[in-house]
Amino acid sequence: MESGRRVPNRVLLALMLAGLLAWLALDAVSLAPNRIVPGNSYRAFEIGGGWPALAMTLPMLVVAGLAWRPSPQTLRLALWSVLALLVLLPWWLVAASASLVEPEMPQARIGIGVSIWLLLFVWLLTLIELRTRLGLPRQLGWLLLLPVLASWWVALVWWLEPLSLYREYQARSDQFLAAVTTHLALVGAAVLASLVLGALLALAMRRHPGVRRAGFGLLNFLQTVPSLALFGLLLAPLAWLGARFDALAAIGVSGIGWAPAFLALLGYSLLPMVRNMYVALEEVDPAVIESAHGMGMNRRQVLLQVRLPLALPIVLEGIRITTVQAIGLTAVAALIGAGGLGTFVFQGLGQAAMDMVLLGALPILGLALVADAAISALSERLRPGGAA
Amino acid sequence: MSRQELTIGAAGLQTQMRSWLAPLAWLFLLVLFASGMPHLEGAFRWIEPDSREVIYRRAGFFVLLGQHVLVVGVASLLAVALGIGSAIAVTRPAGRDFLPLVSQLASIGQTFPPVAVLALAVPALGFGTLPIIVALLLYGLLPIVRNTLTGLDGIDADVREAARGMGMTGGQLLRQVELPLAAPVILAGIRTSVTVNIATAALGATVGASNLGDPIIAGIINGNTAYIVQGALLIGLLALAVDSVFERLLRRG
Structure with a gap:
């Protein structure tokens, strides 16, 4: 050649x-x-x-x-x-x-x-x-x-x-900044919450096969339900809760807004998170665990010093999938009044103002690409024997 | 084929029937709710006591369901044909130059949120059903291309060698060896594609297509929870029915 x-x-x-x-x-x-x-x-x-x-x-x-x-x-x-x-x-x-x-x-x-x-x-x-x-x-x-x-x-x-x-952006630069902040806050909250809940669920699944079957069944089921439908279905019970309990209404729980958006995002985020965490915990070579025990480590030390570091790249992969997915789903959440960049998309579509649609859609695309690239780079770096 | 079927026997037939039970049950529920929605007026009145109208009547639920299935069906069929076709093309000797680019594009493209793809299709193509079909087609291509490439790539080189040794031509190798072996992975890609498309098509209601997303959008705009529940229920059932069909097909593979 x-x-x-x-x-x-x-x-x-x-x-x-x-x-x-x-x-x-x-x-x-x-x-x-x-x-x-x-x-x-x-x-x-x-x-x-x-x-x-x-x-x-x-x-x-x-x-x-x-x-x-x-x-x-x-x-x-x-x-x-x-x-x-x-x-x-x-x-x-x-x-x-x-x-x-x-x-x-x-x-x-x-x-x-x-x-x-x-x-x-x-x-x-x-x-x-x-x-x-x-x-x-x-x-x-x-x-x-x-x-x-x-x-x-x-x-x-x-x-x-x-x-x-650019004119469209200048006309609403304050709104734009607020939308980006809301978008990122919702995504961040959903990813963090699913990280914590996912870890607990994955640990419980390792102990009890029953929890594993029921958990994966439920999460797979949730993942299949289209986002618009799930947002819609959460609207009714949350509206009811908000109307019934003043304390909940006081922190903003109602059919419209962040509450149904957050819950739906959490539901969708759990499956990739739990799946990867479970795989990460399962797939550690038994011989490695064995030798760690042989070195006199107790269960806790094995979990913290051996299992978690080895599992980290797979967990990061879960975080990557979850984050990218949540960035897209949060855009849909704008339809139920959760704010975020989706607001521009759907308002723009409603007014046939294409610049406004682009003002929402392009940053959503950019955020997804940047999140994907950043987390990929991080997990590449942390992979054992990688470029660390 | 027939010999295989004969050996399944009566017991096998029974388990086969039973394994189709889940898809049939979801389909039955879907048809039941689509046709019987107006009879549930009492229940919806309880959900939404303040509104005068509690059943979505701007279009029949069967019409909306039909349009939803039609849009997703057309887009998915095109995506399957184009996706498998292009994946095959870039794995043949003549098209192999394009393989790295296509496989990278398929994996980068999957980070694009479907909503953004739908939103970008509208400035380019206008409102209505066409931009939705194009957006669904483009987005639906990616998992199919990627999985077809993965499936073809995962075939053992020895298997290809053996088939060549038996005197198979390139076309025979593809039809009788490569595609059957890659079928489960390809089917999984189609499943992902269709599932995402059903969800994204519902958003099409915001760009002027009428489908099962319509009652949800109308309900959100008018603050009518009953409409939302009707649309959400049917979309959910449609997604679950289609998914369980794929589940069934994959388990046989």
Whole structure:
């Protein structure tokens, strides 16, 4: 492979072809005079005489050319080209908004079109492909995204005020912050509570097979029930409890709000948590336990000093699944008044205000990805014999 | 096939019947509640004494159930065809270049919350049934692709070698060896996909599709707990019925 005749990397070629087609043929941005009026759409080459669009096309052609004769050197060059594209994209948007927005339109909104969403998707796929081919560690992949994020941030804060998503954010930045806080608080509370309850349940399950069968049966059953239905079904009994007992009502227990959301989240979180904890406790090699006992450790010491450290990566995997799942489910909880980022999604859908939907949906997506990556990295680090 | 069935015998047949009992029971309950909901007016009156109307009447429960099943069914069938198809394509010699990317995409994509996928489909495709089907299809693809890849990957190399040695062609190897061996894992992927889709489709009621999520959303908006319970009950029963069918199919595999 390394010698003279290298085979073209068809994946990169296909991705770049798709990217170029999207860039040439589909709408890149839209311009609307205000939030309500639907805007006019423009393709990339219709803006600024096409020169800014050409500047974005060249790196893609470079990547395609490099993919023709792949070697570690050319692939590394391709990686830099894609990163350059991601860094340049906000500046293309700056150029587009400078040429489209007239000074007499203070409320004008630049919307990101289908072409740019597709490009972002294609470029991220390209990054994943290049990272895999070059065998770069996952953490480095995240590090590479830092300059991209910095470039977007600078462009957004100083030059991209007309970007519709940014305008939407500015109009409700306080609400946004509160929504993120509520979202994280609900997720954190559910994950923590399920961690504690899950540990107790897993320990009880190890002692009593009856508890194990009933517990797993019930939790599997809960996991099957759709979230909207579970939120709905919890509404009635909690409303009744809140109406009946003033003490409960005083701390906010009612059919609507955090109480049903928290309970449903806890119910869904328990299954992955308990399952992983149980497996973690079961799967420790009996010989290791035996030798620990032989060293004179008592049950408690074996649990704390041998079982738990060995079980930690599997438990972390449970926490990862639970957290990612809870971030998504909390979004649904907005429907029953629990707040969080889902509020923007469902309000936006109700008002057909797509920027508002994006303002809720994109951070939810980002939170899930970041939580997933962070906990994965942590468990990689803590794995016995891993990069600790 | 027939020889196998004959050897099952009377006792085997009985246990087979019994093992279908759970799915049949859930289906029976589902149909019973979907058809008999208006007769439960008394019970719902007790839940929701303040409202004038306690039975959701904007559409029949069977119509809502049918639409729910239709949307999930179409999306899931497409997801199965596309998901298994693409997983097979990237494990053949011709498509193997794409295997790392597809398998990474399938695992990264599963961290996307279904709600976010549904919400992002609307700006791209508009309101109504189509964006829901597309969102369910895209999201439902991931577990199927991933499990098909896992299933095909888990087949012992010796088994493939032996099949090749018997003179099987690539197509025969796939149909007679690889797919049957990977079937349980693939089926588990389809189960995950369908379960998530039933739940996500219910959220489709917020983007203009009418299905079993409708009574819940209407109930939340109007503060009518009885509506919520009706929708939640039927969605729950539908999910449990479908899940128990998969449970049954998997146990045989």
